[in-house]
Amino acid sequence: MRNDDTIRIGTRKSKLALWQAYHIADLLERGGLKTEIVKIETKGDKILDVTISKIGSKGVFTEEIEDKLQSGEIDIAVHSAKDMQSELPEGFELIAFTERERVNDVIVSRDKSISLADSSREIILGTSSNRRLATLNRYYPHIKTVPVRGNLQRRIEKMDEGQCDALLLAFAGVHRMEYDDMIAEILPLDTFTPAVGQGSVAVEAHANLDPARKERIRELTNHPETEICLLAERSFLKTMQGGCSVPVYALASLTEDKEVKLTGGILSLDGKEEIKLEKHMAQNSPETLGNEVAYEILEKGGDRILTEIKKALGRI
Numbered sequence: 001m002r003n004d005d006t007i008r009i010g011t012r013k014s015k016l017a018l019w020q021a022y023h024i025a026d027l028l029e030r031g032g033l034k035t036e037i038v039k040i041e042t043k044g045d046k047i048l049d050v051t052i053s054k055i056g057s058k059g060v061f062t063e064e065i066e067d068k069l070q071s072g073e074i075d076i077a078v079h080s081a082k083d084m085q086s087e088l089p090e091g092f093e094l095i096a097f098t099e100r101e102r103v104n105d106v107i108v109s110r111d112k113s114i115s116l117a118d119s120s121r122e123i124i125l126g127t128s129s130n131r132r133l134a135t136l137n138r139y140y141p142h143i144k145t146v147p148v149r150g151n152l153q154r155r156i157e158k159m160d161e162g163q164c165d166a167l168l169l170a171f172a173g174v175h176r177m178e179y180d181d182m183i184a185e186i187l188p189l190d191t192f193t194p195a196v197g198q199g200s201v202a203v204e205a206h207a208n209l210d211p212a213r214k215e216r217i218r219e220l221t222n223h224p225e226t227e228i229c230l231l232a233e234r235s236f237l238k239t240m241q242g243g244c245s246v247p248v249y250a251l252a253s254l255t256e257d258k259e260v261k262l263t264g265g266i267l268s269l270d271g272k273e274e275i276k277l278e279k280h281m282a283q284n285s286p287e288t289l290g291n292e293v294a295y296e297i298l299e300k301g302g303d304r305i306l307t308e309i310k311k312a313l314g315r316i
């Protein structure tokens with residue numbers, strides 16, 4: 001343990017990552033803590049021209065950051081919650097989740113008249129996410145896609161270079177980067193159920209972080225309602241054993257009668273099959289809820305779909 005009281009916050013260097021890190025710094029400083037941002041380059045940031053599902057290895061965006069958490073060079077790391085694997089390496093945990101932003105996926109374009117449901121015109125949509133591709137195959141089969149990677153700014157540049165007419169992105173990132181005026185359409189949650197954790201910022205720590213510091217950081221950054229929802233979603237993901245390149249989705253919310261409701265599902269890559277389920281449970285057992293929804297989906301055929309997907313992705 002260092003003896004000064006500045007909280008060192010580790011983050012990737014992209015604009016979105018920095019926005020998230022400064023957001024956490026702001027919450028901590030409002031509570032009277034001093035902060036310092038430590039920018040860290042990861043393997044995933046260096047490899048821009050292959051899709052992440054082809055790089056394959058777990059933690060391409062987190063390994064270097066976790067090394068610095070473990071050594072105590074940084075106290076916490078800040079990530080988009082949805083980028084975090086459902087199981088962290090031994091000794092690491094997510095200690096807080098910030099209040100969730102609007103969770104929807106959106107269409108971003110220079111042409112605001114673009115709409116996914118409009119099959120009368122040809123739209124080429126940029127996305128590299130298997131969840132989004134499978135959802136398009138199922139609900140909007142007339143839409144053509146091209147893979148587009150890189151940070152948000154780079155993706156918009158690629159669109160402006162003519163690689164695609166529009167991009168399919170998470171509202172949260174678009175809003176944080178202040179591209180709201182390019183949002184052509186906010187996609188409905190019943191077809192485009194978002195990825196687990198979408199819209200919330202997660203704070204990661206190592207078990208060697210001083211408990212009093214950890215508790216103070218948690219008090220200032222954690223949003224308890226969001227945390228309950230994310231615990232349900234993340235335990236769903238863990239039981240599904242999906243990994244980030246599998247079209248698995250889940251969205252939890254709190255109900256008026258103080259329960260947590262979870263909708264989870266899996267799609268085949270071609271979108272021909274979808275198994276989707278909704279359940280609710282008392283708020284004190286979000287993880288049990290996540291497990292139960294996952295087990296039931298696996299039992300109802302999700303297991304077979306998952307095996308087929310992993311085979312197609314070359315994972316088994």
Ligand SMILES: NCc1[nH]cc(CCC(=O)O)c1CC(=O)O
Pocket residue numbers: 080081082083168169170171172173174197198199200201
């Ligand atoms: N997959 C990358 C990623 N990770 C987090 C966000 C956006 C912010 C968020 O959902 O928290 C994005 C961009 C996107 O999917 O459009």
